[in-house]
Amino acid sequence: MAGLIRRDDIAAVRERARIEEVVGAYVTLKPAGVGSMKGLCPFHDERTPSFHVRPQLGLWHCFGCDEGGDVISFVQKIDHLPFAEAVEHLAGKAGMQLRYEGTAEGVRSRREEPGRRQRLVEAHRVAEEFYRGLLDSPGAALARQFLAERGFDRQAATTFGVGFAPEGWDHLLRHLRGQGFTEAELMASGLVSQGNRGIYDRFRGRLVWPIRDVTGETVGFGARRLLEDDPGPKYLNTPETPIYKKSQVLYGLDLAKRAIAKERRVVVVEGYTDVMAAHLAGVGTAVATSGTSFGPDHIRIVRRLLGDRADAAAGVIFSSGATHGGEVIFTFDGDAAGQKAALRAFEEDQRFASQTFVAVQPDGLDPCDLRLQRGDAAVRELVGARQPLFAFAIRSVLAQLDLTTAEGRVAALRSAAPVVAGIRDRALRWEYARSLAGWLGMEEVAVRRAVQSAERAPRPGPSDVGGNGAAAGRNGYPSGPPDERRAPAGGQSRSFREDPVAQLERRVLEVVLQLPQYALAAGFDDLAPDTFTVPAYRGVHDAIRAAGGTRAYGQQVERLSSAGGDAAGRAAGWWADQVRENAVGPVAGVITELAVAPLPEDRPESLSAYAHGVLVALLRxxxxxxxxxxxxxxxxxxxxxxxxxxxxxxxxxxxxxxxxLTVE
Structure with a gap:
């Protein structure tokens, strides 16, 4: 069929796109044994990491939600792309020119007809260059003045990609048309708007900030009004588009993600200039929402970067005061709106395993004004003086009532008790109940009774998206995460996981897929077709035999050795692909799971003995x-x-x- 990407180019994309780098742009990965990495799954909420990546095999699998695949399927799922566009996206990142079936010379220009998402990203890249180039133009004097008055020099503007959208109706429109973009692409991008007389530039006479996704690609813009006669809002953002979802982006995250992962801390501020001020003041973990409040989708993004873990919810504290899950610090203005925003954040707090804090400047200065008036150190001190969000939420409720009267204290107890009852950590809940008793001047037993009553009362709130659910209690399973909720294809119930025969068969197949060189040496290919008793594992064995057995792996190593480099490593990726391609139906998913599962023995010097041991056990x-x-x-x-x-x-x-048959 004309237009299909050539099969060998798809294979080349899989080889060139390093899965640990692609996944690492979305998930904080940590070593998990020889050749394995793990992190929090980006496809479901969890507190204990169950998402595993095998770089050498180019495969990933989550043992919590049973999703898995290769680097292309990961991009498809994380960015909601069809297969061809995911391949084109990865090829573009790797600088590869794809060839297509049924086209002149087998090559189709990416500029002529690339995937839709990549075209929209390219339009934003061109627009960003256009805006940035105009910041030094005579018409951008007000824009430069705005930046200077807030303490931002030209270098700061360059670092954050700040630009200027000129006055007029079609400056960017004409520029993009000159670059070959169609009207349909321009409308889909959100860079232009539709009027009675046609389409025109969305941003005009404004200071412009590029909004980038976690990978650093510009997907939208935020624009600040500069002209007094501009009838638009103070800040105007890109509308929802196929590549820009305001609930799923955080401004500054592309610059902050490494610091967030390293420091295990994220500071949430309220605007673009606040992010700039915080970063320039030395708070490199600052991010902000774009045109919306901080919500569940933002929380999922932050938790993955923090590596938010279940043991943090238990309150395990380091000597530095930070939990295993790190810290999330919200900065809000000291006015009523800021307090309301903080209370909204409290409602979402239970989605974090991390400790959550709030940093409020008493005189109401935001980080940008604080830096301008008192310097960089004042911004760092604001963050350092954070207070637990629980305490802030309770005190905010109490501040609204007159505690000097008996009626006021009773009303305060009735208002604050549900807040305390909403704390899921039981030990922490009773500590705050004791604190509330002191703040109200009441008997602790009366306050505890009110909190217990509030616990029993139905109340709306965020659902428990993590807790100690499916991902908890997995440590210690000898052949990969235990208590897996779905059995492999074949209809087995969960009890088969506990069957020693099934466990042994699983371990052998893990070795064959992950360490084929040892399986080859042990004579795995001589096993009879009916060796495996679990139907799903028999299906995996059939796929291995159809791929040529481990002898095919050995032959591939010999072929690649003549080219130099890591022949065994390249052959391992080839081997996993071959077995998956020969799988029937859902067995391919089982193969991915087995190929990515952490081995119980992860010391390099012991792998050979472990592999030999399980293979001999199966033979015996x-x-x-x-x-x-x-x-x-x-x-x-x-x-x-x-x-x-x-x-x-x-x-x-x-x-x-x-x-x-003896174990070595």
């Missing part, structure tokens, strides 16, 4: 099954029967073979 188990069958036959055979001696001889041979 198969021989034991045959011996049992022969013994049954022998018992039913008359010793005078001519066939008795033959069966006995076969039995002795099998016994000898079983004795010869």
């Amino acid at each position: 188990m198969g021989l034991t099954r045959e011996i049992a069958d022969l013994k049954g036959t022998l018992q039913r055979t008359d010793p005078e029967d001519p066939g008795y001696a033959q069966v006995f001889a076969e039995l002795m041979e099998l016994e000898g073979r079983r004795r010869s």
Whole structure:
């Protein structure tokens, strides 16, 4: 079919796109044994990491939600792209020119007809260059003045990509048309608007900030009004587009993500200039929302970068005061609107395992004004003087009532008790109940009773998206995360996971897929087709045999050795692809899971012995099954029967073979 990407180009994209780098742009990955990395799954909420990546095999799998695949499928799922566009996106990142079936010379220009998302990203890249180039123009005097009055020099503007959208109706429009973009692409990008007389520039006479996704690609813009006769809002953002979802982007995240992962801290501020001021003041973990409040989608993004973990929810504290899950610090203005925003943040707090704090400047200065008036140190001090969000939320409720009267204190207790009851950490809840009693001047038993009553009362609130749910309690399983909620294809119930035979078969297949060199040496290819008893694992064995067995892996290593480099590593990725391609139906997902599962033995010097041990155990188990069958036959055979001696001889041979199989 014309237009299909060539198969060998797709294979080249898989090889060139390093899966740990692609996934690492969305998830903080940490070492998880030899050749394995893990982090929080980007596709479902969890507190204990169950998302594993095998860079050498180019595969990923989540043992919490059973999603898995290769680098292309990851991009498809994370960015909601069809297969061809995901391949084009990865090819563009790798600087590859793709070839297509049925086109002139097999090549199709990316500028002529690339995937839609990539075209929209390219339009934003061109627009950003256009805006940035005009910041030094005579018409941008007000823009430069705005920046200077807030303490931002030209270098700061360059760092954050700040530009200027000129007055007029079609400056950017004409520029983009000159670059070959169609009207349909321009409308889809959100860079232009539709009027009675046609389309025109959305941003005009404004200071412009590029809004980038976590990978650093510009997907939208935020624009600040400069002209007094501008009838538009003070800040105007890109509308919702196929590549820009305001609930899923955080301004400054592309610059802050490494610091967030390193410091285990994120500081949430309220605007573009606040992010700039915080970063320039030394708070490199600052981010801001774009035209919307901080919500659940933002929380998921932050938690993945923090590596938010379940043990943090238990309140395990380092000597520095930070939990295992890190810190999330909200900065708000000290006015009523700021307090309201803080209380909204409190409603979402339970989605974090991290400790959450609020930093409010008493005189109401935001980070930008604070830096301008009192310097960089004042911004750092504001963040350093953070207070727990729980305490701030409770005190905010109390501040609205007159605590000097009995009626006011009772009303305050009724208002604050549900806030305390909303704290999921029971130990922390009762500590705040004790604090509330002190703030109100009431008996602690009365306050505890009010909190317990509020616990029982139905109340709306964020759902428990993590807790100790599916991902909890997995540590210690000898052949990958335990308590997996879905059995492999074949209809087995969860109990089969606990069956020692099924566990052994699983371990053997993990070795074959992850360490084929050891399986080859141990003679795995000589196993009978009916060796595996679990239907799903028998399907995996069938796929391995259809791929040529581990001998095919060995032959691939020999072929690649002549080219130099890491032949074994490249062959390992090829091997996993070959087995997956020969799988039938859902068995491919089981293969991915087995190929990514962490091995119980992760010391390099012990891998050979471990692999040999499980393979020998499977061989011995198969021989034991045959011996049992022969013994049954022998018992039913008359010793005078001519066939008795033959069966006995076969039995002795099998016994000898079983004795010869020893663990190294």
